[in-house]
Amino acid sequence: MVIAEKIISGDIRAVARLIRDIDDTVPEAREVLKDLYPYTGKAYVVGITGAPGVGKSTLVDQMIAHLRKAKKTVGVLAVDPTSPFSGGAILGDRVRMQRHSMDEGVFIRSMATRGYFGGLTQSTRSAIDVLDAMGKDYIIVETVGVGQDEIDIVRSAHTTIITLVPGMGDDIQALKAGILEVGDIFVINKADREGADRTINDIRLMIEMDEKRYKDGWKPPILTAQAVFDKGVKEILGEIENHRKHLLSSKQMQSIFKYEKARNDLVEMIKDRIVSDVLADIIHSREFEEALQLIMERKIDPYTACDNIVLKKIKKGNK
């Protein structure tokens, strides 16, 4: 309970170290997370995603400044990709937000994906809980890139912002399947550049083609911004507030959100656990080695071998 108490009282070193332990999958960190859980659920989580270089970090930096002016505390988790070749990473989002590093009401943490897909890291969900428990009012998560499946943030954030830049015409077509469907707010950043109007129209069309989006009554607004010049940022925060009110507008909305989040958190957690524990267990078993041998000698096919191993494991687990 000692570490948990430090976190709740806002001890920065303790928070930083716990997030490290979560990232490094230190088993003890789970115990702390259990202690912290009762203190979570108060922060408002905003996800911000978009292709590399569209200005996400700059936008986050300005959002922090506005939220601080409104006396809100802010936690930031900024995700950058791990190099698949070396396993290392350069985490550069912080460069744009460094001016807030001396502000005690702001905690910024850079994280590397470490081979995890979906735009987040395996540890992001838990890191959100830590910042939540430490008492941050807002938690902003900047996620890496945007691809077809990189939409995990949607499940962890109350409001998801998709950032685009002018002149992405054809790219928007390509993005449609993955990302456009999950944005609660669209921001065309770098509107100082030519073509913002066209991009707005393109996105409006895409959204309007997708009628089922409006079932819950929220029509995603499309805003323009010039993050470097702090233009349009206030409006973005205004829409975040509107979306928050929308989520809180009815008991039904609230319970849908809670259900979806609980479900996804638990599914992901079970998945991680199965991969890290059960899979490791299997790979290190004699049975697994024997199966490999048999496959190599072509005495068994891998499908049957897989069935044998998995079914046995499940049955054992059921007892």
Place this chain on the structure above:
Amino acid sequence: MNQKRKIRILVAKPGLDGHDRGSRIIARAYRDAGFEVVYTGLHQTPEEVVQAAIQEDVDMIGLSSLAGAHMYLFPRVLELLKENGADDIVVCGGGIFPEEDIPKLKKIGIKEIFTPGTPLGEVVNWVEENVKPRS
């Protein structure tokens, strides 16, 4: 669960020094060696460097200086780490230094100094030998 510690490093440019080529090259070399490198950009005060290092929970800080203010900036970083109970973080430096400053910097606790022309392999090996990820 399989625990995997990874070395985390902060590469920082304190002071008004605008020479960032070297620090970028070093950051890339560290990444290619499998470390996680947090980059803070130019014009950092020692206070900002230390706060970033704490929030990011790094094992090492690499300070880059080519503009000659190292005799003020480097000791200040060490001092602030101590004040914050974070002097377990290893600090090394790189850039351009008058010969006579190097022993002085090492004496106060800068673990190593790298000058122009040091092979990148050496810079990386030094980390592997001298920086242990926190247990």
